[in-house]
Amino acid sequence: MPLRLRFLPGLLLLPGLFRFSAAIYTPIREYSGTDFFSEWDYYGFIDNTTWGNVTYVDQSTGTSQGLTFIDSSTGHAIIRVDNTTNIPAAQTVNRNSVKITSKDAYPIGSLIIIDVSHIPYGCSVWPSFWMLGTNILWPLGGEIDIIEAINNLNSNQYALHTTPGCYLAPNSSQTGNTIETDCSTGQGCLVQETKPNSFGSGFAQAGGGVFATQLDVSGIYMWFWARSNIPASISQADSASTMNLTDWGTPTAAYLSTACNISQYFQPQQLVLDITLCGVWAGVPSIYNSTGCSGQCIDNVIGTGNPIYNDAYWDIAYIRTYLATTTTTDTTGNSSAPSSSSLASSTSSSPSPSSSGNGNSGSGQAANANTAAQTGVWCFPWPTVSGALLGLVIFTFLW
Ligand SMILES: *[C@@H]1O[C@H](CO)[C@@H](O)[C@H](O)[C@H]1NC(C)=O
Ligand SMILES: *[C@@H]1O[C@H](CO)[C@@H](O)[C@H](O)[C@H]1NC(C)=O
Ligand SMILES: *[C@@H]1O[C@H](CO)[C@@H](O)[C@H](O)[C@H]1NC(C)=O
Ligand SMILES: *[C@@H]1O[C@H](CO)[C@@H](O)[C@H](O)[C@H]1NC(C)=O
Ligand SMILES: *[C@@H]1O[C@H](CO)[C@@H](O)[C@H](O)[C@H]1NC(C)=O
Ligand SMILES: *[C@@H]1O[C@H](CO)[C@@H](O)[C@H](O)[C@H]1NC(C)=O
Ligand SMILES: *[C@@H]1O[C@H](CO)[C@@H](O)[C@H](O)[C@H]1NC(C)=O
């Protein structure tokens, strides 16, 4: 099947020329409602990466066992651990759960916003919403952990995983607590959320919230807001709205390119949602114990699965993805409307860097002027349930 590279001249990313809050983001895709599960691949194996005691089901099993479905009253996507099957003690114990990976991959220049009402929690439970560089040996393509914690922890953690040479800059402006600065270590360059109710029962009782990740040449930035503090730019947006980060405030985690060459360490990223049980983090006896859980981790997996896994589910209102769009907003604050390219109409046979935004004199970011990423979109048919739907794999390259 020949690949046709389709460029979107309007979606030109020149982040080095802009304050990171000044870019305007054009919506690319919304994962929500009845279409939510059509844009992901189900793992369909045991957990052979984090070694939890789960079998990640295929799509038909997930659907028939009610592990992935759309809640008819809210329209939200539910992704859960099996809490109905009685599993006897045995040499090998695996409970059914879910790991799904987006068909699309998102390049530098992307923005990802997830609105979640409930994140899986409880002893032995290890949920994650993360991004992974495509088709390349881990961690060569980079990994971005957006939502991840275990057991009875009540704060979310953010991390990058890379090959050696990428660090969290000591002078980065962020609200989170830095736990580790070296992104090549086992735990990655790790930042802990300091805002309340970012994980666990507190998160669920506060009505959940929103997490956002900006993948930019100038850095990778992550934000969290509990339900009551979501900025108007997000709470008033619909799936067609452009996104303006002006009212987002300081991110929780800010991985600046001064200490990590983002273009070098991060390939286009697929989204991943999963829930494992025990495994190489939640199930390590000392960690299991120090995160508020008693007994043996595996003893949760054995048995009926309820009530222990009644809270082991994701409830997701939407995931929205965006790409930075050319504007003439510059570091002096001047701006004009972004060019209004659309995915359907702005086909071009060759890359055509827009001239707008090139007036970078005085931006003080000359280094980035040479590494501005141009963003294009690979477009080809995916084998989907509904057939002829076009999938998008977003592709980036450097000048
Ligand atoms: C996990 O198992 C599947 C199926 O056997 C295999 O295709 C895949 O390469 C394995 N992944 C790892 C990281 O071992
Ligand atoms: C739990 O999973 C790990 C990793 O696959 C495995 O080594 C261990 O034997 C499992 N425990 C049981 C009781 O199945
Ligand atoms: C952080 O330090 C680096 C290296 O000294 C410097 O290039 C960069 O401008 C500083 N960034 C901020 C936000 O202070
Ligand atoms: C983004 O929002 C801010 C605050 O409302 C506004 O001042 C600014 O002009 C907006 N930027 C663009 C490019 O629309
Ligand atoms: C960052 O990495 C890119 C891609 O490998 C490279 O072209 C660029 O020169 C690097 N920038 C710096 C400042 O090292
Ligand atoms: C953790 O282990 C210590 C020492 O064995 C024990 O006293 C404590 O109760 C354990 N914590 C939990 C939550 O079970
Ligand atoms: C499984 O958990 C859900 C809540 O997530 C609950 O409604 C259901 O009753 C539980 N199933 C059993 C058998 O307890």
Ligand SMILES: *[C@@H]1O[C@H](CO)[C@@H](O)[C@H](O)[C@H]1NC(C)=O
């Ligand atoms: C920004 O706008 C002001 C007022 O219109 C103008 O005087 C100034 O030259 C503009 N700056 C740039 C860099 O375009």
